[in-house]
Amino acid sequence: MEVDVQKIFGIDTFGTMYYSTDDNTFNKRTKDTIITYTNYQLAEISTANPFNPLKINLFYQDFNTAIILDNRLAEVFKIDFNTTVPYKNVTFISTGFDNTIWIYNQDLQQLELYDYKTNKIRLKTVPVQSEVLDLKSDYNFSYLLTKNYLYIYNYFGSLVKKFENKGYDSLAFSKANLLLKEKNKLYVLTKNNDEIKAIDHPNLLINQFLVTNESLYIYNDGILRQYQLKLE
Structure with missing residues (x-):
């Protein structure tokens, strides 16, 4: 199928596609409609996670900022990690349960479950010792890929499995x-x-x-x- 997009972020079981057409524009396309969200102040969308279509998270790494969107792509929450106390240098984010997202704190080299409504860390993992390449999650597990290992954590932040990285990049x-x-x-x-x-x-x-x-x-x-x- 021919698809003229910049990047695809997700396709659900109903065929709804989430994608970008340029650095700034996030799109949701169903069989009947296309709706968009654009934030020119934050420039390029680094990652977008539509796992929970009611709380889609967009991450703008250059600005250390995340945006939470509802299913109509209306902005419901903005998280500026530059202004949180303590400051957080975040390089990856992914979906969590309730009002949380998983964030990788680059300065502390650890994965944290961050409650963005209360600005509190609900839990954190033991620091990892190699460069992080990718992060994905659902409500139950978080998958952190580093240059050395693939780490699998449960929603308590406990390490349940660990695999050697044999060249995987994403x-x-x-x-x-x-x-x-x-x-x-x-x-x-x-x-x-x-x-x-x-x-x-x-x-x-x-x-x-x-x-x-x-x-x-x-x-x-x-x-x-x-x-x-x-x-x-």
């Missing part, structure tokens, strides 16, 4: 399946499994990849391809 997650990318190769770690397995897929350049339930999406050069994951 990850995608949806319910039971965690996908890892190494250049143009993809690997999967299924729920309740301790083995990361290679995925057999067409030899494609992978600019972006996403997973929704059993559907794998690969986006490159304006073409969005959808595949069904066949896992044993």
Whole structure:
């Protein structure tokens, strides 16, 4: 399918697509409508996480700021980490439960569950010792990919699994399946499994990849391809 976008942030089970068309504009496209959110003051959107469509989080790393949007892309909360006390130098954020987001505090080198309404850290992990490459989460687990390891934490902030990073550079997650990318190769770690397995897929350049339930999406050069994951 031809898709003229800059970056795709998510596709849900109903086919709703969340994407950017330029550095500033976040879009939500359903079968019937397209709605947009733009914030020129904060410039480029670093990441966007529509896992909870009622509390979509956008992160603007250059300004150390996060925005929470509702399902109509109306701004409901702004988090300027430059003005929080204590100051937080944040490089990654992802979805948490209730009014929380997972944040990676670069100065402390730790993952923190941050309540943005009370400006309090509900919990934090033990510091990690290598560069962080990616962060994804749902209500129950948080997946932190570093140059040395993949760390999996539960919602109490306890480390439940740890895997050596064998060259993975980014990850995608949806319910039971965690996908890892190494250049143009993809690997999967299924729920309740301790083995990361290679995925057999067409030899494609992978600019972006996403997973929704059993559907794998690969986006490159304006073409969005959808595949069904066949896992044993």
